[in-house]
Amino acid sequence: MYHILLIEDNPAHAKLMFRHLTKMGDYLRATHLTDGEAAYDYLLNCDFAHDPIHLILLDLRLPRIDGIELLRRIRSKPISLQVPVVVLTSSERDEDIREAYAAGANSYLVKPVAYDKVQELIEQLTSYWFQHNRMPSMP
Amino acid sequence: MSSSDQSSNSHDFLESSAHLVAWPGTTKPLSIETLIAKMCAEFVRRETKDVDAAINLTLEQLVRINNVSRCYILEFKPGQTLLGQQTHEWILPGLTSRMSEFQSIPLADFMTELKMLRDGMPLAINDIHALSPEHKLSRPFQDSPTRSVLLVPMIAADQLIGVIGLSANHPVIWQPQTIQLLTIVGEMIAGALEKRQLDQKLESRLRFEKFIAELGVNLIHSETEDLDAKIKSSIGFIGEYLEADRCYIMMASKEKDLVNVTHEWTRDGIPAVIDKLQQIPIGPNSYTVRQLDQGKVVTIPDVELLPPEAESLKLIMRAIGTKASAYFPMMYHEKWIGSLGVAFVRTPRSISPDDLSLLVLITQMFVNAFQRKEMEDKLRASEQRFRLMLEAITEYGYDWDIPSGNVFYTRRSMQSARPDRQEYNGNLKDWCKSIHPDDFDRVQKVLNEHLEGRSRFYEVEYRMKYVGVPDYRWVLDRGMVVQRNDKGEPLRFLGAELDIHDSRQIQEERERLIAELASKNQELEQFTYTVSHDLKSPLITISGFIGALKEDLKSGNEELIYDAIAEIQNATVKMRLLLDQLLDLSRIGRVSGKIVPIAIHELVSEALRSVDGPLKAKSIQVDLQPLPGTVEGDRVRLQEVFQNVFENAIKFCSPTGGRICVSAIKSGGEITISIRDNGIGIDPVYHEKIFGLFEKLDPMSEGTGIGLSLCRRIIEHHGGKIWVESTGVGRGTSMKIRLKAISGRHEKTETTTD
Secondary structure, rough: EEEEEOOOOOOHHHHHHHHHHHHHHOHHHHHHEEHHHHHHHHHOOOOOOOOOOOOEEOOOOOOOOOOOHHHHHHOOOOOOOOOEEEEOOOOOOHHHHHHHHHOOOOEEOOOOOOOHHHHHHHHHHHHHHHHHOOOOOOO | OOOOOOHHHHHHHHHHOOOOOOOOOOOOOOOOOHHHHHHHHHHHOHHHHHHHHHHHHHHHHHHHHHOOOEEEEEOEEEEEEOOEEEEEEOOOOOOOOOOOOOOOOHHHHHHHHHHHHHOOEEEEEHHHHHHOOOOOOOHHHHHOOOOOOEEEEEEEOEEEEEEEEEEOOOOOOOHHHHHHHHHHHHHHHHHHHHHHHHHHHHHHHHHHHHHHHHHHHHHHHHHHHHHHHHHHHHHHHHHHHHOOHHHEEEEEEEEOOOEEEEEEEEEEEOOOOOOOOOEEEOOOOHHHHHHHHOOOOHHHHHHHHOHHHHHHHHHHHOOOOOEEEEEEEEEEEEEEEEEEEEEEOOOOOOOOOOOOHHHHHHHHHHHHHHHHHHHHHHHHHHHHHHHHHHHHHHHHEEEEEOOOOOEOOOOOOOOOOOOOOHOEEEEEEHHHHHHHHHHHHHHHHHHHHHHHOOOOEEEEEEEEEEOOOOOEEEEEEEEEEEEEEEEEEEEEEEHHHHHHEEHHHHHHHHHHHHHHHHHHHHHHHHHHHHHHHHHHHHHHHHHHHHHHHHHHHHHOOOOHHHHHHHHHHHHHHHHHHHHHHHHHHHOOOOOOOEEEEHHHHHHHHHHHHHHHHHHOOOOOOOEEEOOOOEEEEHHHHHHHHHHHHHHHHHHOOOOOEEEEEEEEEEEOEEEEEEEEEEOOOOHHHHHHHOOOOOOOOOHHHOOOOOOOHHHHHHHOOOOOOEEEEOOEEEOEEEEEEEEEEOHHHHHHHHHHHO
């Protein structure tokens, strides 16, 4: 089962993403966090050995600790270094995208994210983990 | 020598000649042979200055040998008008000197006799009484006891230089031996006199040469102010040396058509003509100019002998009584610029070739001196111009004499309203003291770099203390070393200090404004970004759920369809709220309602009434204490603020047993209203952040994130302050609003009318 961390402060946006993920199938499990600080606390305390995180979907504008700062912190921890991070943004500004990549994002999606985009993303995710020979344990 | 002291003088004579064979007793006549022998020795060995003594002694011996009353010498000088000047005389004791007997005789009366004498013939008068009283030779002796006279010519270098004479108060028949003796003695004396004259001439010449040598040095070293005096004394010396009567310098005009006498020396008793010799027209082809222009010396030994083409010169010379003259050209760059003139008024004279060449030399020295003066005048004029220029272009031009440390400041311009800085006229130390201490090291470093020759220019900005002004002012100081010595050490520094205080302040103000503008711009950019992001948010929701709706409609899942529609509706409501509040925000400061006095208590009560519903719904207890004071402002806006604050308090109040306490303190013309809740509280880290646009601490809470920034803008627009006080999470929150109170009269009016 793939564990996805959704960090999104907008309840409606989060709900939409949940809908998409649920539709993908029950091999995905998502945890939703609404602000940067809470997400950071979660990452610090989670047990990667027994419950690894396979994907982080990260909104950039977050209360308390914003998305870019959170991304830097994620990339500064060895344990979360290799977790793919896909940035969710409502901005299409080049500088925001550049900044996200520079901070360590693997990809980015411009909101609203359509269902087919999520499909594509999850396909990439599974092949990524396959290549790394770290297939997650199936449920 | 008078007869009374004759013996003692004779004795001196004897003593000083001790190495000679002693003269026989002075009162006893010597034999002619002995006399001649002794004289020979004496005249040869005697120093020039002692010649007179030897002559006098000889004259005495001649009187004694010849048994006459007087023996004397008359000297003839070129150009003289009287017979002769009696220079030596010896008379028998008891007789009166006849020193002046011949000196009054006009020479012209004795032309025949003079010719005789020149030819070496003596003039002998055995008995004057035998001559007729009308005879010209008896005239000088009319009142004299002299009866007989013998004059023998003294000839040296074929020139009649004088006569040696014997006179007796009795008739004498002059013997050939006596004449012969006298001739020999006369020749010897003539030789001695000539030698003395040559010695004197040599001495004079030496003195003159020394004068020339000194003159050169003198003219070079003299200050230009002293030059005129030096020139004047020099031409005086020249005049004396040449035995001239006038010596002067005349300068030609540029066009060489006029001459002016600029310096003149005249012998005592000779009238000055400098005033007459001004603007004298001269033709370029005139007799003198033609020659002078070619650098030739013009000598005019006798004005009467001038050629006819020099008629105008002759007229001028006659007019001022000049009998002879010489002109020495002053040449500069091979051009004639003026002359040194020497004039003889009493008798025409010529100048020896040696003297002429010396005078040419002196004239050139004068030229050099004049040239130097002209250069210095020019230099001074240009320096003056430079200083004037300094004064004109800057406030504080200065000229610093580095070795002495003296600084000359140009005066400030009259139009300037800037403070005077006369205090700094003087020394470098004063300047150092007036520099701002914080700038001193920097200025010194820049200055030293330039003084040591490591920079081409000196340029530095620093703060300077002005007289009578409490604050320092910024100056721009620029300059450079304009003179260095052989070792490269700086000697003179010219510079200017420009007061740039105002322009610098303007510059600083400009920079501050630019920075402020940049920050405002960035703020605006951030605002736009934030606004666009937050406005986009509901649109994203709408478009996202519309996409989802399509899928849901295919699947026919009703629950999901309704959920999507609800989300879309929520988003539109949110969107509308956002737009309304943004509009509100933008109106503050731009559109404002009527400014009226508002009683705080009434205002707060009204706001509370507007949130009556939510209060009741959460069963929140409100503790409203009396709120004194009145403020002035836009009633609607201020009520909006309190309503917003109450809404926040209600939102974050403890879900059970919620309490809101409202109180106020009035002090120092200000009212501080406190709205305290017992809710979740706010971490001090976020106390400031919550007032930012679209800043929400709880993402799940309702609201747009505009509310508090709107409140802050309204309160600040009213000249007040809004802030939050909370010790931390779980300890409740105090929102504080401070507003300016207005006077009690309004308060009273307000409360009574309400």
